Amino acid sequence: MEFLFQKHLQHAAQEPVLSRFSTITDDNVSLAAMTEFQTEALRAIVARAYKYNSFYRKKMRRAGVKPRDIKSLADLVKLPFTAKDELRGKPWILLAADKKDVSLINVSTGTTGGEEIYIMQTWRDHFLNEFSAGYRKLVDVEEGDIVINALPYEMSSAGLAFHKVFMDSSHATVVNVGKGGAYSTPEKTVVVMRDLQPTVVITTPSYAITIAEAAAQINFDLTSLPLKKMFLTGEGCSPAFRQRVEQIWGTKANFYYGSLECGPLGIECDAHSGYHIPMGHVTFEIIDPKTGEALEPGEIGEVVATTLLRFDSPLLRYRTQDLGYIDPDPCSCGNVFPRFFMRGRLADHITIKGIDFSPFYLEEFLMRLPEVGNWYQFVAKPDNNEGLKIRTELAPGVQPTPELADKLASKMEFAIGIPCEFEFVTNLPRPGSKTVRVVRE
Numbered sequence: 001m002e003f004l005f006q007k008h009l010q011h012a013a014q015e016p017v018l019s020r021f022s023t024i025t026d027d028n029v030s031l032a033a034m035t036e037f038q039t040e041a042l043r044a045i046v047a048r049a050y051k052y053n054s055f056y057r058k059k060m061r062r063a064g065v066k067p068r069d070i071k072s073l074a075d076l077v078k079l080p081f082t083a084k085d086e087l088r089g090k091p092w093i094l095l096a097a098d099k100k101d102v103s104l105i106n107v108s109t110g111t112t113g114g115e116e117i118y119i120m121q122t123w124r125d126h127f128l129n130e131f132s133a134g135y136r137k138l139v140d141v142e143e144g145d146i147v148i149n150a151l152p153y154e155m156s157s158a159g160l161a162f163h164k165v166f167m168d169s170s171h172a173t174v175v176n177v178g179k180g181g182a183y184s185t186p187e188k189t190v191v192v193m194r195d196l197q198p199t200v201v202i203t204t205p206s207y208a209i210t211i212a213e214a215a216a217q218i219n220f221d222l223t224s225l226p227l228k229k230m231f232l233t234g235e236g237c238s239p240a241f242r243q244r245v246e247q248i249w250g251t252k253a254n255f256y257y258g259s260l261e262c263g264p265l266g267i268e269c270d271a272h273s274g275y276h277i278p279m280g281h282v283t284f285e286i287i288d289p290k291t292g293e294a295l296e297p298g299e300i301g302e303v304v305a306t307t308l309l310r311f312d313s314p315l316l317r318y319r320t321q322d323l324g325y326i327d328p329d330p331c332s333c334g335n336v337f338p339r340f341f342m343r344g345r346l347a348d349h350i351t352i353k354g355i356d357f358s359p360f361y362l363e364e365f366l367m368r369l370p371e372v373g374n375w376y377q378f379v380a381k382p383d384n385n386e387g388l389k390i391r392t393e394l395a396p397g398v399q400p401t402p403e404l405a406d407k408l409a410s411k412m413e414f415a416i417g418i419p420c421e422f423e424f425v426t427n428l429p430r431p432g433s434k435t436v437r438v439v440r441e
């Protein structure tokens, strides 16, 4: 096994595009150097996709573009988009290597519906992923840290991908507690944390609350743990919800934005002012989702991602269906990567009285109301012409009265400009997979 690791490590290090940029470190990383790296990586990836993958070759031929036409990042727009639906139910479609060289296959979670999407990794790509200059301050996990990984390990990439990051790249100690799998319960996770005293936790915003409820059951105070950082991923949430999580856990919580198909897409710094785009792994475009045309920095549109460290299953101009905008201005934290500001997923938006709302925008105002509990649903009706219905639990000790419903409704209406109606419930179902904040009735 040792031999296999060495062989692949050497192989990865010999990639021309990487060996030339191996001198970029966390201390000397610059925007110019990363842009130069991205340009070369893009050219290498496109050439490889064209040569070894018939799906991309056919698409590029149809678009009348050849690898030699891609000289700079600005030439990206010449390449055709890759859509989610093109990948569904076609396991090997992205492969630009021999099937026998594939070492790991992850499967989509299914939350967006439709047939499965398969993303595969060869040993070479596994090691290529270690290239990570500029991330150290964003992922400040190091040798000696004990990381509780409370993400799902099965099917998709979430748990395994972070396991690798913290174990291989950060040299930390990782505990694979998972998220409600065959042996994993919130209660057992609390006991493991009590025993091992972790310094870092990674989980989803909603599971952070589920674990906290299990801790409260046995009167274990999460703020007694020596935590220095928490990473939230898998689901988005509003700043107000995040603040609740930080208060309950007694530590700073930073977001990590990624997906099965693309890998890492954004890492939040301690300034909590957008997600830094991990330029070593991915290059970003923001497009008008209707016309496909490129938008300027600051304009909200759909994220289109091209991965730069996957030679054997390239992903070119992938339409993520996530919405947001890019701010190229320098961040107060000092990291040189531009920042992405997430504005939710296209499919999750609710239209009320003809106005389009992101659920996180609505959640922000809801979570500022101290009487409201941590579990709620926005109920979307087909016509939605009367306003927003909010089904929610109340904070512990708060009595459900018609007066309270009126008071909360008028506060929400004042905040979002739409009539609101509250329905109080005592026990919304705790999610086994991703949390559903919008229910369609």
Ligand SMILES: [Zn+2]
Binding pocket: 269, 270, 271, 276, 331, 332, 333, 334, 335
């Ligand atoms: Zn920053």
